[in-house]
Amino acid sequence: MSELALVGIDLGKNTFHLHGQDKPGRELFHKKLSRQQMMKFFGNLPACTVGMEACAGSHFVARELMAMAMGHKAKLISPQFVRPFVKSNKNDFVDAEAICxxxxxxxxxxxxxxxxVQQLLSMMHRMRESLVHDRTKVVNQMHGFLLEFGISLPKGPTMMKRLASILSEHELPIRLTVLLQRLHKHFSYLDEQIKEMDKELIGQLADDDLGSRLLSIPCVGPITASLLAAEMGDGKQYGCSRDFAASVGLVPRQHSTGGKATLLGISKRGDKNLRRLLVQCARVYMLRLKYQHGALADWVRSMLCRRHSNVVACALANKLARIAWAIAAHHTQFETGPEALAA
Structure with a gap:
């Protein structure tokens, strides 16, 4: 075990498959252990590098290994980068070897x-996104039920405030009225839960230095700033601002060969929720462009003169992601410039 340099773990719910090798890559052992057995096993190992796929539970295991007195170094790898190293048939031990x-x-x-803290914030955002999805589903269901009986309403949740008047103005079956009232109660519950989660996120953002500085970016609100702080951290894991924008999927896909560069649409890799929020922030900035000043506003105006608004929105979202990385990595905040202050 003194020559042990790298251990690959194929993570599971209850059982974990380990593959250990030395610096030249020779296999030293492969084991199948439970969670308790694995932690006890690594507690007796000398310091080494531990590789795992970035999946459910991997961040917790990485924190536990790095917190041990032995001082293991945990490395998480995206599963798509492990797949090419799988040899022939696939099983758990082959996966652990491929991770190595x-x-x-x-x-x-x-x-x-x-x-x-980052994981908790990420879970809160995922739960909020699920609640918003369910609320939209309830609204669409009520629209569909009413349309079946010849009542057409405008889009959006605003008709919830008019539901009582709608039920009194039209003669609807009693059972349908009961169903609509049940859906309205469910909508009110979901709406209240979303508001409470928004308050919690805003409260946590007020105590977070990075989140407060991210709010200085124009048209970036508490939800986007909180998610940026949760996903990006201090930003040191990215070499430059473009690396962070690429991880969110806001850079063009490339299909180049023969010395000819061919750029396609944005790659759409990474967290789609964060990418969607950044694009929405960019669209809000463009809608309020006449109130914006500074170099960023001038750049957006020049882009709109020669590109479609959808292209400009993605380009501006890319720039907002780069600005967010610069704020996190250099511990600064967004400044519009002297001409904006004068205006």
Whole structure:
């Protein structure tokens, strides 16, 4: 075990498959252990590098290993980068060996383990997104039920305030009225839960230094700033601002060959919720462009003169992501410039 350099773990719910190798890549052991057995096993191992796929539970295991007295170094790898190293037939031990092969590559890209605070914020955002989805589903269902009986309403949740008057103005079956009232109660519950989560996110953002500085970016609100702080952290895991924008999927896909560069649409990799919020912030900025001043506003105006608004929205979202990385990495905040202050 003294020559042990790298251990690959194929994570599971209850059982974990381990593959250990030395620096030249020779196999030293492969084991199948439970969670308790695995932690006890690593507690007796000398300090080494541990590779895992970035999946459910991987951030917790990485934190536990790095917190051990032995001082293990945990590396998380995106599953798409492990797949090419799987040899022939696939099983758990082959996956663990492939993780070792991928982690040993000097040019491999790794995922930075999240802290507990980052994971909690990310879970809150996912739960809020699910609640918003359910609320929209309830509204659409009520629209559909009413349309079946010849009542057409405008889009959006505003008709919830008019539901009582709608039921009194039209003669609807009693059972349909009961169903609509049940849906309205469910909508009110979901709407209240979303408002409470918004208050919690805003309260946590007020205590977060990075989140408060991200709010200085124009048209970036509390929800986007909170999610940026949760997903980006201190930004040191990215070499430059473009790397962060690429991780969100806001850079063009490339299909170049023969010395001819061919750029396609945005790659849409990474967190789609964060990418959607950044694009929405960009669209809000464009809608309020006449009130904006500074170099960023001048750049957007020049882009709109020669590009479609959808293209400009994605380009501006890319620039907002880069600005957010610069604020996190250099511990600064957004400044519009002297001409904006004068205006």
């Amino acid at each position: 092969e991928a982690a040993a590559r000097p040019t491999m890209r790794f995922v930075t383990p999240k802290t507990e």
